[in-house]
Amino acid sequence: MLNRLFALGLLGSTLIFTGCESIPTSSSHLEASNLMQLQNRTWFITHVGNSEAKIMPNMPSLQFDAATKRVTGSDGCNRLMGSYEAGRDTLVLSQMASTKMACFNGHPASQTFKDALPKVANYQVFGKTLKLLDRHGNSLIQMQSNVLVQ
Template sequence: MLKHLAAVALLGSALVFSGCETLPTPGATVETANLVQLQNRTWIVTQIGNTAVRTEPTAHNIPSLQFDSATQRVSGADGCNRIMGSYSAGRDTLTLSQMAGTRMACLNSNGIDQKFNEALAKVTHYQVFGKTLKLLDRYGNLLIQLESAVQPR
């Protein structure tokens, strides 16, 4: 009888403790996965609106963005100037704020810097698929497409 009582008590306490464990919701898992893919890597601009952007690997200030998870800061270049600011990101939302940049005179930028900054001002959402990041407006229209930079080994 004592063994039976001890077994029931042990089983009951195991159920109580396992019932207190919280499982992540599917939405939280997706949000975490999206943030992990977005942050702490360099993204190179390949398209602004419907215009393809091609840059030489040796060019200075290649249009790019980096999202730092530790500081919630965004930095990069617009094709001419360095840019920086802060961001907050959710499952698929992205808010860029306090954006600032250097003001160098640039020749032969073909207006990429201006188009890039105008598009950044409209960003409200993002999508990450593998090595592709799409920055979207509130209607889901593509503003900027970026590819994850390949790091040399």
């Protein structure tokens, strides 16, 4: 009788402790997956709005550092830097600054690229493609990682 009572008590405790274990939701898994794909890569511009960006040696680019929550990159001539906050599909770039060098062979899309960055509110990442979107879901900038620059 005492053994049965002990076994039932042990089984009940096990069920209680296992029931309290937190199980990650699919939403938090999706957020972690999106952030992993976004961060710690170099993204090179392919489109600004609906227009394809011309491939040149100095392509506008961005890097999102997961450890420091800093964004760095280039507009094709000047260096860009700032901070960012990202969620599952939200992205806010803040405190953006850039150098002011005189560029003779800058990228044709550099000003449009810089003008679009403050409007970014969301992002979509699919493998090697990153889309930066405004708050209405319109594509502002499309980028790719590991683009071969000719």
